[in-house]
Amino acid sequence: MPFDLLSEPIRKYVRDKRWDQFRPIQVAAIKRIMTTDCNYILASRTASGKTEAAFLPILSKVNFNEEGVQVLYISPLIALINDQFLRVEELCRYLEISVTKWHSEANKSAKNKLLKAPNGIVLITPESIEAMLVNRAHEAKHLFSNLKYVVIDEIHSFIGTDRGIHLKSLLFRLQSINRSKFCIVGLSATIGDFNEAKVFTGEAENTTVLIDKTAKEINVVFKYFKESGAELSLELMKDLYRETFDNKTLIFPNSRGRAEEVAVKLKKISERIGGHPYYFSHHSSVDKEVREYVEDFAKNNRRNNFTIACTSTLELGIDIGSVDKVVQIDAAHSIASLIQRVGRSGRQGNKQSNLYLYATNNWSLLQSLAAWLLYTEGFIEPPAVMDKPYDILAHQILSVVRERSEIRLSDLVYVVKSDFAFQAISETEITEIINYLFETGMLEKLGREIIIGIEGEKIVNNRDFYSVFTAEQNFKVINEGSTIGELPFSPLIREDENIFLAARIWKIKLVDEKARKIFVVKALDGKRPMFYGGAGDVHPRIRTKMLEILKVDTQYDFLDAKGLDEINELRKDFSTFTIGDILYDRPIVEKIVRSKKEDEDLFVSEFCSFTGTKINRTIGLFLYIADVEYEVADYNSMFTISASIENLRDIFESITSDVDNTISRLLEDKPAILDFSKWGKLLPPKYQTILVRDKYYDIENTVEFLRNIQLVEPSTLD
């Protein structure tokens, strides 16, 4: 019995909570964690008791009388730490274990208290671990050299990302200052590739994934509104209002600007007809305090209905309670993301989640439908795995040198070589990168020791050093002394322009460019703000599924009539292409255009690749190498290429995988191509090229795709 395995104080906690039974993931975790010293990944949907599944057995098992912090909980978000702190602290009161928050906004005297007598549990972010290792290595050792368990929350948000590689390296570095081996427990929503989750602990063979696959039943409704303008039509907004006014709803419109538009427009409709005023927006550009107010409102009020228009800020595990409906406007970029969003709905006792998928154009409708069907087939995108993360390696080399103050070359190479985050990178490569860091003044030799160089000091001593991702430079938006949020500079940011922010309308009174501040007053009408930055890549499987939907004639009963008509219309357009092999048969149409300048006929091919964003980008690279002009739109995966079909066949057949020269030329012409990597600029040119090749492009899969592709022309029946 799992209950009997737990320690007495924890059993008392369970009794006091009046839990009549454990959730499946808790049963599995208690049994395993209590009886073994293995690493575990607990995979189970949102709100299924994962935190308790990890902490009940860990708190039962670990002897907290020992000196030093015993359990380290790592979270991707400060907000999540603050949330979990309350839960974990309540649990720990039964054992008189202290719990300390350690992040930039955490109470400083609590941190100092911990430094005096390290013990108990610490909740921390990866960046705070990095900062501690860099600035106060001795304190890091003082606190964290006797860890028994490391719990990583929302581990799926790290897997397959730069931040994840960074965290892996930090885990390795924590392990190397520990007296004995600590165990890792990762908490995760259902993820696409459990193998990658196991590898994440650095000990795949000693890591077991415990999965609870029971999913909530999802009630899905598709709604189609053909939109032509830049703004959402009144018709759509009215329908959205009718669906949401008497519910607790989250709306995901895929962008910050559109989230503002939706929140403001719904609020206006509600005002006009005397509905409730609880319409909010929640995204990275809304001020933190305003966001906390919104989260708090959603969590703590039972009586009032509300609607929050948001971005992925409300996708992760911050506790906002549960909502009745989740609305997705146009296709989410991934299935994983869609499922996380749906997981926010379905209240306790009610087994169903409600998902409304609005589409505003035919391709978005098709993509949404494809994502939904793939989900019902059990497919979730696997994470993008980066074998040789040279940029994070360079960052960590600087960090390790700073941590040690001085270190011999052989020791440095040894440390980095042993780091499981960089397993696939060879010793020769590491040495080459270190040598380049000498050349550029990042590192310096002092006798036989290596220290941080003059150029390196500038980087390492900057606050920006602790993270591996970049942040946009914004203007603060201020009304009557209080900050509402932030906006990037755009043509709209001018005095007397009216803009939406935090679900309200503002008139800009003054722009202080030097202080990067925008002063605003309340207004009655305005425009949604402009933001820059891209969304995530779409996985090839989604695009293949889109083609498959066009090929069959299934009449989906969860689509509304307009949506079904639109799908059938698209099917008609594509019915002229005979697609046999879904993976490689791709539609193409050749047109002849009269060139204006040179007065001759030119061939233009319209080619639908039906593949992922990254492969489309790489096809673009190959066309660039072949010196062919083209345009590409990723949303419908369509290329317009200045070449005949015959010509294109030749190009696709003669594709080679040797593109390094082109990429290094590209890097010289347009260094901004490396902007996706914050620390890539530390690398020798050769490694920058490889980074762009492997991370920005997908050479291997594109070569395979193009070698196998069969270009299908329309049948000539008409």
Place this chain on the structure above:
DNA sequence: GACCTGCTGCGGGCTG
């Protein structure tokens, strides 16, 4: 048309 995440140490001013 296009997401998100985090952050030291120190000094100055203010409050209790």
